[in-house]
Amino acid sequence: xxxxxxxxxxxxxxxxxxxxxxxxxxxxxxxxxxxxxxxxxxxxxxxxxxxxxxxxxxxxxxxxxxxxxxxxxxxxxxxxxxxxxxxxxxxxxxxxxxxxxxxxxxxxxxxxxxxxxxxxxxxxxxxxxxxxxxxxxxxxxxxxxxxxxxxxxxxxxxxxxxxxxxxxxxxxxxxxxxxxxxxxxxxxxxxxxxxxxxxxxxxxxxxxxxxxxxxxxxxxxxxxxxxxxxxxxxxxxxxxxxxxxxxxxxxxxxxxxxxxxxxxxxxxxxxxxxxxxxxxxxxxxxxxxxxxxxxxxxxxxxxxxxxxxxxxxxxxxxxxxxxxxxxxxxxxxxxxxxxxxxxxxxxxxxxxxxxxxxxxxxxxxxxxxxxxxxxxxxxx
Amino acid sequence: xxxxxxxxxxxxxxxxxxxxxxxxxxxxxxxxxxxxxxxxxxxxxxxxxxxxxxxxxxxxxxxxxxxxxxxxxxxxxxxxxxxxxxxxxxxxxxxxxxxxxxxxxxxxxxxxxxxxxxxxxxxxxxxxxxxxxxxxxxxxxxxxxxxxxxxxxxxxxxxxxxxxxxxxxxxxxxxxxxxxxxxxxxxxxxxxxxxxxxxxxxxxxxxxxxxxxxxxxxxxxxxxxxxxxxxxxxxxxxxxxxxxxxxxxxxxxxxxxxxxxxxxxxxxxxxxxxxxxxxxxxxxxxxxxxxxxxxxxxxxxxxxxxxxxxxxxxxxxxxxxxxxxxxxxxxxxxxxxxxxxxxxxxxxxxxxxxxxxxxxxxxxxxxxxxxxxxxxxxxxxxxxxxxxxxxxxxxxxxxxxxxxxxxxxxxxxxxxxxxxxxxxxxxxxxxxxxxxxxxxxxxxxxxxxxxxxxxxxxxxxxxxxxxxxxxxxxxxxxxxxxxxxxxxxxxxxxxxxxxxxxxxxxxxxxxxxxxxxxxxxxxxxxxxxxxxxxxxxxxxxxxxxxxxxxxxxxxxxxxxxxxxxxxxxxxxxxxxxxxxxxxxxxxxxxxxxxxxxxxxxxxxxxxxxxxxxxxxxxx
Numbered sequence: 001x002x003x004x005x006x007x008x009x010x011x012x013x014x015x016x017x018x019x020x021x022x023x024x025x026x027x028x029x030x031x032x033x034x035x036x037x038x039x040x041x042x043x044x045x046x047x048x049x050x051x052x053x054x055x056x057x058x059x060x061x062x063x064x065x066x067x068x069x070x071x072x073x074x075x076x077x078x079x080x081x082x083x084x085x086x087x088x089x090x091x092x093x094x095x096x097x098x099x100x101x102x103x104x105x106x107x108x109x110x111x112x113x114x115x116x117x118x119x120x121x122x123x124x125x126x127x128x129x130x131x132x133x134x135x136x137x138x139x140x141x142x143x144x145x146x147x148x149x150x151x152x153x154x155x156x157x158x159x160x161x162x163x164x165x166x167x168x169x170x171x172x173x174x175x176x177x178x179x180x181x182x183x184x185x186x187x188x189x190x191x192x193x194x195x196x197x198x199x200x201x202x203x204x205x206x207x208x209x210x211x212x213x214x215x216x217x218x219x220x221x222x223x224x225x226x227x228x229x230x231x232x233x234x235x236x237x238x239x240x241x242x243x244x245x246x247x248x249x250x251x252x253x254x255x256x257x258x259x260x261x262x263x264x265x266x267x268x269x270x271x272x273x274x275x276x277x278x279x280x281x282x283x284x285x286x287x288x289x290x291x292x293x294x295x296x297x298x299x300x301x302x303x304x305x306x307x308x309x310x311x312x313x314x315x316x317x318x319x320x321x322x323x324x325x326x327x328x329x330x331x332x333x334x335x336x337x338x339x340x341x342x343x344x345x346x347x348x349x350x351x352x353x354x355x356x357x358x359x360x361x362x363x364x365x366x367x368x369x370x371x372x373x374x375x376x377x378x379x380x
Numbered sequence: 381x382x383x384x385x386x387x388x389x390x391x392x393x394x395x396x397x398x399x400x401x402x403x404x405x406x407x408x409x410x411x412x413x414x415x416x417x418x419x420x421x422x423x424x425x426x427x428x429x430x431x432x433x434x435x436x437x438x439x440x441x442x443x444x445x446x447x448x449x450x451x452x453x454x455x456x457x458x459x460x461x462x463x464x465x466x467x468x469x470x471x472x473x474x475x476x477x478x479x480x481x482x483x484x485x486x487x488x489x490x491x492x493x494x495x496x497x498x499x500x501x502x503x504x505x506x507x508x509x510x511x512x513x514x515x516x517x518x519x520x521x522x523x524x525x526x527x528x529x530x531x532x533x534x535x536x537x538x539x540x541x542x543x544x545x546x547x548x549x550x551x552x553x554x555x556x557x558x559x560x561x562x563x564x565x566x567x568x569x570x571x572x573x574x575x576x577x578x579x580x581x582x583x584x585x586x587x588x589x590x591x592x593x594x595x596x597x598x599x600x601x602x603x604x605x606x607x608x609x610x611x612x613x614x615x616x617x618x619x620x621x622x623x624x625x626x627x628x629x630x631x632x633x634x635x636x637x638x639x640x641x642x643x644x645x646x647x648x649x650x651x652x653x654x655x656x657x658x659x660x661x662x663x664x665x666x667x668x669x670x671x672x673x674x675x676x677x678x679x680x681x682x683x684x685x686x687x688x689x690x691x692x693x694x695x696x697x698x699x700x701x702x703x704x705x706x707x708x709x710x711x712x713x714x715x716x717x718x719x720x721x722x723x724x725x726x727x728x729x730x731x732x733x734x735x736x737x738x739x740x741x742x743x744x745x746x747x748x749x750x751x752x753x754x755x756x757x758x759x760x761x762x763x764x765x766x767x768x769x770x771x772x773x774x775x776x777x778x779x780x781x782x783x784x785x786x787x788x789x790x791x792x793x794x795x796x797x798x799x800x801x802x803x804x805x806x807x808x809x810x811x812x813x814x815x816x817x818x819x820x821x822x823x824x825x826x827x828x829x830x831x832x833x834x835x836x837x838x839x840x841x842x843x844x845x846x847x848x849x850x851x852x853x854x855x856x857x858x859x860x861x862x863x864x865x866x867x868x869x870x871x872x873x874x875x876x877x878x879x880x881x882x883x884x885x886x887x888x889x890x891x892x893x894x895x896x897x898x899x900x901x902x903x904x905x906x907x908x909x910x911x912x913x914x915x916x917x918x919x920x921x922x923x924x925x926x927x928x929x930x931x932x933x934x935x936x937x938x939x940x941x942x943x944x945x946x947x948x949x950x951x952x953x954x955x956x957x958x959x960x961x962x963x964x965x966x967x968x969x970x971x972x973x974x975x976x977x978x979x980x981x982x983x984x985x986x987x988x989x990x991x992x993x994x995x996x997x998x999x
Contacts, residue, residue, distance in 0.1 A: 145393075146392075146393045146396065147396065185404075188400060188404075189397060189400045189401070189404070190393075190396075190397075190400075191393065191396035191397065191399075191400060242437075244422060244430065245430050245433045245434050245437065246434070247419070247422045247423060247430070248422040248423060248426050248427060248429065248430025248431070248433070248434075249427070249430040249431045249433065249434035250423055251423055251424070251427045251431070252423060252424060252427075261434055261437070261438045261604075262434055262437065262438075265437075265438050265604065265605070265606040265612060266606045267437050267438070267606070281419070281422075281423065285423060286419055286420065286423040286424065289419050289423070290416065290419070293412060293415065293416065297408075297412060300408055304401060304404065304405060304408075307401065308398070308401055313393060316397055317397075320397075320400075320401060320404065324404050324407075324408070327408050327411070331411045331412075331415060334415045335414070335415060335418070338415070338418045338419070338422060340414070340415075340418055
């Protein structure tokens with residue numbers, strides 16, 4: 001009896017008030033708020049990349065092309081209704097699994113790790129799993145009574161561990177952790193009992209020493225470096241020291257666009273990829289950093305709103321999981337660049353240069369938009 | 381039934397989900413708050429700190445070393461200049477494994493094991509980002525060999541630098557000295573700011589004594605560098621001021637003539653202008669190659685130079701101390717005239733030896749059969765020892781010694797390069813202090829006798845002897861010997877000349893007394909029985925001179941001196957002093973040949989050659 005009320009109260013405007021733009025958006029199954037947030041972040045990205053890549057237009061155009069491809073993915077996903085998507089979820093998961101196995105067997109070596117698969121276009125199958133795992137879990141939980149039973153949880157663990165195990169041995173610990181996280185978010189939102197949550201937390205704590213043992217040498221070094229970056233200022237601690245200098249020296253107002261000495265003089269490593277947030281902090285200052293965080297909050301907030309107003313379990317869990325996982329990307333990257341957590345290879349979503357992760361993210365936003373714009377058709 | 385269950389579940393699930401969403405929102409806001417707090421901490425709280433770090437990252441102050449001044453002779457001939465060369469430099473902070481790198485440099489033949497201790501000391505005494513010179517003046521082969529292996533030596537770099545070169549090589553070696561890498565010892569006396577970019581410093585002689593003029597003023601450049609240290613932008617630049625060119629009093633013709641004449645001998649020749657104390661020639665042989673030393677000798681080559689029995693590193697002209705032998709006679713004669721002990725006319729009979737009253741000990745004349753009856757003129761002309769034994773005894777050691785000191789003997793002359801030795805004018809007081817055994821402490825009358833012919837304890841340096849000769853030529857007027865004629869601003873070309881420094885004159889104003897000894901010295905060169913008349917023949921000018929032969933060790937009584945029996949290094953030292961032209965002297969020369977046996981035969985021709993070379997084109 002609460003359901004109709006809930007639906008009405010969360011409806012932003014009545015249909016009569018909608019203008020031309022809103023009607024175009026609705027026709028294309030797009031969401032204005034999300035688009036505004038994403039657009040703002042992409043503008044940030046282009047400005048910063050132009051500065052960080054040495055003011056070269058060709059590189060910038062490459063990124064624009066990647067953005068357009070990613071937007072295509074968004075458009076495509078937005079057209080698929082949640083019910084169709086739900087039915088296709090296991091297929092996406094299965095495809096991802098097959099490709100991951102292929103990577104293990106034949107994959108290219110990129111930056112010392114085996115992550116890439118060359119199928120005409122080079123891409124990382126682990127990206128598919130960023131969507132495949134939450135999709136499958138939501139599909140699985142959709143039909144089942146919630147909170148999930150113990151047996152169901154075992155199945156969930158299997159679904160998560162199978163791909164992440166393969167990704168972790170590539171080795172790509174960062175992506176593996178983020179995928180585990182996205183799965184955890186799904187079961188958390190599905191109402192996982194607190195005693196399970198406590199048990200998992202305890203287990204994770206106990207597993208830490210074991211994790212330390214299986215870590216690669218460079219991964220251990222990253223953790224140690226976080227604790228004391230000065231111990232190795234020209235080695236592993238260099239990234240963190242230089243990015244803190246870049247951000248700190250930006251001050252409140254920043255050194256100005258194209259004027260960041262740390263970035264322009266190449267003191268800052270990986271400045272157009274994982275450490276781009278340091279360039280933003282240096283050139284645009286605290287105000288620029290806060291503006292970007294606000295745009296991210298807008299996107300995450302809108303995503304959570306879509307989740308809250310979604311009509312069925314599948315959409316609800318999926319929208320919530322995608323939004324919160326996106327936020328985790330933002331948090332992990334910014335916290336890492338500012339030396340709050342160890343260096344893990346997570347790019348700043350939508351801002352760092354690079355195509356694959358952006359396509360995945362935008363496809364995710366396409367799903368969110370689809371959930372939002374197909375809602376009434378499903379509900380009524 | 382299933383239906384009701386589903387509806388009930390649906391409601392519960394919705395509630396559950398809403399609860400979890402609230403927790404998620406709190407989590408999102410909380411983590412965002414953490415990130416914002418960190419941003420504020422870095423960008424507001426520690427802004428000053430990170431700003432300074434950022435500036436330090438990008439701004440480097442690079443010293444610009446000045447170009448060292450040239451060294452010129454009095455006629456503008458270049459004696460020391462700067463030529464480009466390649467050297468291997470190291471930035472210690474960029475070297476990942478210092479011991480391993482040094483080991484491999486030794487294995488590659490670029491360094492020697494013996495160089496390492498000093499190099500390590502320099503590395504630790506400098507700041508880690510200061511460059512340290514590892515090897516200088518690389519040969520083409522070394523350049524090529526290193527270029528191939530360069531990637532294996534991070535932190536090492538080949539740089540083109542201006543190196544010091546000396547066109548006249550060994551001929552001016554002891555005169556000019558050389559430059560070398562700044563040692564830990566040098567650093568104590570150098571201004572670190574002025575020498576921040578300088579790699580070499582004058583080590584000895586002219587190069588060291590006039591370091592302050594030659595070095596110039598260091599400049600610096602504030603540059604923005606990128607992470608690789610590459611210069612991206614120059615913020616500020618203070619140019620260095622080149623060092624002043626140093627103009628020496630040396631006449632290179634005279635210098636080369638002296639060097640040539642001394643080839644193959646151990647000895648020294650110093651020429652001075654009696655009118656002002658300007659040093660015209662300053663040669664010590666054998667000499668080292670200053671080009672090789674400035675380029676950086678290997679430890680082994682340096683030790684070989686140090687241990688050479690002929691002592692090529694020893695500056696005989698400045699630091700060698702020799703008994704003056706008969707070259708002291710004109711001064712002893714003047715002392716005797718001064719104190720009224722003798723007159724120009726007084727005659728002394730010479731039978732080939734002299735004995736003190738009441739003693740049988742014979743002080744032998746160099747001419748066993750004797751000179752017969754000699755006056756002061758012929759005693760100098762023929763170098764009669766008996767005459768001088770006689771007047772020395774009458775003078776006494778105190779009067780003789782104090783008079784010789786008025787010629788500048790027994791004390792440093794004050795020449796404007798450092799490292800002089802004092803020589804020795806003995807006295808009874810000196811002997812008391814110098815000897816420990818009581819039997820050796822008293823002054824014996826015989827020691828006064830042999831002092832009259834420049835033997836015994838009397839010691840002079842070639843520079844002192846030349847200065848004393850110039851003083852005779854100037855009839856008692858004395859000037860401090862000087863090598864620095866002036867210095868030239870290398871930008872404007874304006875020259876600042878140094879003024880001669882007069883010293884207290886010899887306290888003897890009677891012209892006839894000066895005439896007496898100078899006439900005797902003239903007779904040495906041009907008289908019918910002059911000891912060096914062979915050397916005075918066919919000279920286009922008249923000159924005055926005096927030969928000297930100094931015993932290296934004492935010959936026993938009644939022993940015949942046989943040069944062939946005595947090892948070469950035990951032969952007498954040959955000395956000669958001279959000045960010319962006689963009527964208005966412009967050059968005074970002192971020459972010493974170690975173990976040269978005869979002053980008139982071995983040393984006199986060298987003095988003549990120097991005077992010829994100088995007077996040929998001087999006025």
